[in-house]
Amino acid sequence: MSLLKVENLGKSFGGVKAVDGINFELKAGELLALIGPNGAGKSTTFNMVNGQLKADRGSITLAGTELVGLQPRDIWRLGVGRTFQIAATFSSLTVVENVQMALLSQDKKLFSLWSAAAKHRRSDALDLLDMVGMASQADRPCSVLAYGDVKRVELAIAMANAPKLLLMDEPTAGMAPKERNELMALTKKLVTERGVAVLFTEHSMDVVFAYADRMVVLARGRLIAEGKPDVIRDHPKVQEVYFGSGKTFEKSQEAGKAPEEQAA
Numbered sequence: 001m002s003l004l005k006v007e008n009l010g011k012s013f014g015g016v017k018a019v020d021g022i023n024f025e026l027k028a029g030e031l032l033a034l035i036g037p038n039g040a041g042k043s044t045t046f047n048m049v050n051g052q053l054k055a056d057r058g059s060i061t062l063a064g065t066e067l068v069g070l071q072p073r074d075i076w077r078l079g080v081g082r083t084f085q086i087a088a089t090f091s092s093l094t095v096v097e098n099v100q101m102a103l104l105s106q107d108k109k110l111f112s113l114w115s116a117a118a119k120h121r122r123s124d125a126l127d128l129l130d131m132v133g134m135a136s137q138a139d140r141p142c143s144v145l146a147y148g149d150v151k152r153v154e155l156a157i158a159m160a161n162a163p164k165l166l167l168m169d170e171p172t173a174g175m176a177p178k179e180r181n182e183l184m185a186l187t188k189k190l191v192t193e194r195g196v197a198v199l200f201t202e203h204s205m206d207v208v209f210a211y212a213d214r215m216v217v218l219a220r221g222r223l224i225a226e227g228k229p230d231v232i233r234d235h236p237k238v239q240e241v242y243f244g245s246g247k248t249f250e251k252s253q254e255a256g257k258a259p260e261e262q263a264a
C-alpha cells in the first residue's frame with residue numbers, strides 16, 4: 001500500500017501553473033526522485049507536501065491522512081521529516097548536541113532551554129550518530145567538520161523525529177562525486193532498513209539514476225514520465241525536455257560502484 005498519495009495536485013502563481021494536476025504515489029522503503037528542468041515545479045511540489053505552500057487543488061495523503069490545509073508543524077508531527085541545509089545546524093554546538101537539540105524539539109521541550117540540550121537523551125543521540133557513522137566525532141564542534149560529515153549529521157537530525165517520509169531537497173548539492181555516492185548509499189541503507197520513504201529532488205543525474213528506485217519527471221508543471229530509472233533513461237519525452245540542457249543519461253562509471261571503489 002502507498003504511504004504518500006498525491007492526486008490531481010495543482011498550484012498557480014498569477015498566470016503561471018507551477019504544478020498542474022499531478023498524480024504519484026510512494027511506498028515505505030522506496031526512494032523516489034522528483035526531477036525536471038528548471039522551473040518544472042519540483043520545489044513547488046515539495047513545499048506543498050511539507051505544508052509551506054497550500055495547494056490550490058488536489059489532495060496529498062500520508063497513510064490516509066489529508067495533509068492539504070495542515071500547518072508545516074502538524075505535517076512534521078505526522079511523520080514528514082526533511083533534511084535542512086548546512087546553515088540549519090548550529091555550528092557552534094558539538095555534533096551530538098545538534099542531534100540532542102532535534103530530540104528536544106521532538107519531545108516538545110522549549111527551544112529556549114539551550115542548556116538542557118547537553119543533558120537530553122545523549123545515548124539516543126549517539127545511537128543516531130552511530131547509524132550515520134558519526135559517533136566517533138560526537139564531541140567535535142560542527143564548525144570543524146568536513147562538508148560530507150555535516151551532511152551525515154543533517155541526516156541523523158532528520159531521523160531524530162523517526163519520520164515515515166523524508167523529504168530531501170538536493171541532498172548532494174555542492175558535494176564531490178565520492179561524498180555524493182557515500183551519502184546516497186547511506187540514505188538508501190536507512191530507507192531499506194527502517195522502511196522510511198524518501199522523496200528527493202536532485203540535479204545530479206548520476207546520483208538519481210544510481211540510487212532512485214523510481215523517478216517522476218516534471219516539465220512545466222506537468223508529470224511527463226514516471227517509472228524505474230531504465231524506463232526514464234530511454235523515455236522520448238524525457239530526452240526531449242532535457243535536450244540541449246547539457247544533461248546526459250549515460251550510465252556513469254562512478255555511480256553504482258561501492259563508495260570505497262570510487263575516485264576521491
Ligand SMILES: Nc1ncnc2c1ncn2[C@@H]1O[C@H](COP(=O)(O)OP(=O)(O)OP(=O)(O)O)[C@@H](O)[C@H]1O
Nearest residue numbers: 013016017018036037038039040041042043044045
Ligand atoms: N513564489 C512564487 N511566485 C511566483 N512564481 C513562482 C513562485 N514559485 C515558483 N514560481 C514559478 O513556478 C514555476 C515552477 O517553479 P519551481 O521553483 O517549483 O520549479 P523547480 O522545478 O523547483 O525549478 P528549479 O530546478 O529551477 O529550482 C516557475 O515558473 C517559477 O517561476
